[in-house]
Amino acid sequence: MVNKRWGYWLFFAALFLAPFYLTEFRLSLLGKFLCLAIVAVGISLIWGYTGILSLGHGVYFGLGAYCMAMYLKLEASRGHLPDFMEWSGVRELPWFWKPFAYPMAAIAAAIALPTLLAALLSYFTFKNRIKGVYFSLLSQAVVVVLVTLFIGKQEWTGGTNGLTNFSTVFGFSLSSPLTQIVLYWLTTVCLALIFVAARRLTSGRLGKVLIAIRDAENRVRFLGFNPTVYKVFVYSLSAAFAGVAGALFVLQVGLISPEMMGIIPSIEMVLWVAVGGRHSLMGAIVGAIVMNTAKSFLSENYPDLWLLLLGALFVVVVLFVPKGLAGIYESLVAVRIKAKRGHEREARVDVS
């Protein structure tokens, strides 16, 4: 256990020091992946620990990103209407855009909106004991609804192009390397905090209830717990994580569009966690980083191959490595411990 904690410290220290040993380009990529890793931690919480497979996390990620992007857009337009609104013939800023002129309001909304939507959706479905596959498919329907809405209401959301062309954040230029490094550090700190919080949560009593819900929900109910409360809480929490991730993502990438929150990204998010190991929070982080590194390398060099590989990976992971990279790591450790014990036993035999 002590070793493991040391490993985590080393991992986050290495991430935090990355600006000193990575090029600017690599650093910006890593910053992006760390945002996605935050989403992965949330998915591991709900899927690995609670057994809820959400295919809708693109929505929460996207909502967080759009909230942040609206603020950036307003700051970039310097008191004028955002350019896409002028093109669509809008004369005045819509009322719901107005609060986003204030950065604090935008940040609050980036966390609150996804949480609220997730709470609403999960309350109404879990209260009626709609679960498993049905919940997954309903969450996917929510993705379709939101993406349709964001594309359709072009005059308010920028349509398929989404929101882009930002210049500054809190008055600092977004393109300056220093701002990017500060944003990277902010992302690392957020990831570390969220990881620690999620670990605390899962190692305590609450975590045990969540695992019990995953394994036998009705027994939990008969023991006097109300699974709905727990499920709504953990689902909303993971949506909040996704919202934070979206806000950080848009700051570093400088663009958000409906395409980035659709069905395909939402399912890919699940795959990162599956590859990393759904029952392990650290596995989810590693999975998100590894998968996205592979994607950015392969999809640039061999775009045809990448999709085939991605498809095959879904099949292979589900059939042969359901516990993902974390599972492989754990079984390696287990083998080593067994071997060690074996040696000890032999040694003892020798002595006697």
Next chain:
Amino acid sequence: MFIDQLFNGLSLGSILLLIAIGLAITFGLMGVINMAHGELMMVGAYTTYVIQQWFANDMPHSAGLYFVVAIPLSFLIAALLGWGLEKSLIRHLYRRPLDSLLATWGISLILQQTARLIFGAPNVAVVPPSWLDGGIRLFGAVFPYKRLFILCLVLAIIFFLYLYLMKTRAGRRIQAVTMNRSMAACLGIATQKVDAYSFAIGSGLAGVAGCALTLLGPIGPTIGTYYIVDAFMVVILGGVGKLAGTLLGAFGIGLISTFVEYSTSATMAKVIVFVLIIAFLQWKPSGLLNVRTRSLD
């Protein structure tokens, strides 16, 4: 005007039913989440395209007849593919529905990319047979033959499926396995065989749906993704395990969509219909019709 709307609703409902009926078998009866269902439709659509090209090049005189050949062939090819999928992959996943969702999503990516490599990324157009051009004028409204044809095709499929499931031994075996797998196995039904056949039939029906979709517009590698969520919504709304529910669900969604669309816009109609579905599930969590069961999970 009202008749126009009614017909559009029925027509949309028949298309929804067409894409959902195969899913109702694989998901409703077997409990497998087949995310590759849309890609099996794509296989049917491309089969139709290939047959149309073949007829147009080699037999220009009877080119209009290609559709008659295309329907059974799309069924057959998609069914074979489905059978292979069941034998190699799906049968390992019967007790893990969420995992079957992920694995079949992988299959759908592979099939999409394969189609892209064979036929190219841009959409291809299938020229509908000339005998389906035009329409009937009745009560001041025009009913296009293509849409009437799809409506009749769906009705025919429902009719034969009903006969198959209710009146043949093989169909009854499928029903028995659906209701109680272990009991059916105890009574000597080869459940694994039944699984493979049912999955093949569901896949074949997806192929026919793809074939019919070529009448409505161009087809491309991503055609399946457009329809898959709608198809699942139909099955969930209808209630899992009952084909009659799927029928009600499809026509219900079709009619409501067209009437809502008439008073708002296509975008808002989609949003409103999905919200209505989720609201409806609050009232009846297991859908319109469902197999009654006393089991807890």
